[in-house]
Amino acid sequence: MTGKKLSANFYQRADVVQISKDLLGKVLCTNFKGQPLASGIITETEAYCGRSDKACHANNGLRTKRTEVMYQAGGAAYVYLCYGIHHLFNVVTNVKDKADAILIRSIKPLDGADTILSRRQTDNLSPKVTAGPGRLTKALDITTNHTGIDLTADTIWIEDRKIGYRAEQIASSPRIGVDYAGEDAKRPWRFYVKESEWVST
DNA sequence: CATTTGATGTTCT
DNA sequence: GAACATCAAATGC
DSSP states (O other): OEEOOOOOHHHHHHHHHHHHHHHHHOOOEOOOTTOOOOEEEEEEEEESSSSTTTSEEEEEEOTTTGGGGSSOOOEEEEEEEEETEEEEEEEEEETOOOOOEEEEEEEEEOHHHHHHHTTTOOOOTTTTTTSHHHHHHHHOOOHHHHHHGGGSSSSEEEOOOSSOOOOEEEEEEOOSSSSGGGGGGOOOEEEEETOOSSSSO
């Protein structure tokens, strides 16, 4: 039940692609004040690199109010509102002033499944509940209010419960929904668990 | 089944 | 004013 919380030096490594793969099989937990703990196994991620990736909001050193948090040292949360409706949860990685981030696209519910179901207004536990970046944030009640918070603190964090996947269970593909990024859209920086149904389509 | 479309709000031009 | 790291419901086979 208890896992080992990932520490800042996990997030502050330089290779965002490697960290994306390492996150598969880790457990994303939320413990908001007055609410039951909810968690899920990470089954799908995407890497974004701020220095040479047009798909990243902080591409080419672009520094705005929205992307500022990505320039923090690794271990912070970056929550972005997409299409006016969906909150997308990202993990900031690398050291200060290197704007890398990892989008968490999908999880498999672990603790607090009933809480997750009530937030999603359904009683049918299927991949539709938490598979997809906009869905998992709703399931865990993550909003843009949480952007910039410390993932080594006790509100939102990621822990290692030794679930880890083997290399041959992990597949990669181009990222989803970033066709506007030209050549960079083809980078195989989406990683997911092959055998799992808990991934977005 | 597959494909289309409307909802919705923040950011940047 | 356009674009956008999406989802779910509605339509057309």
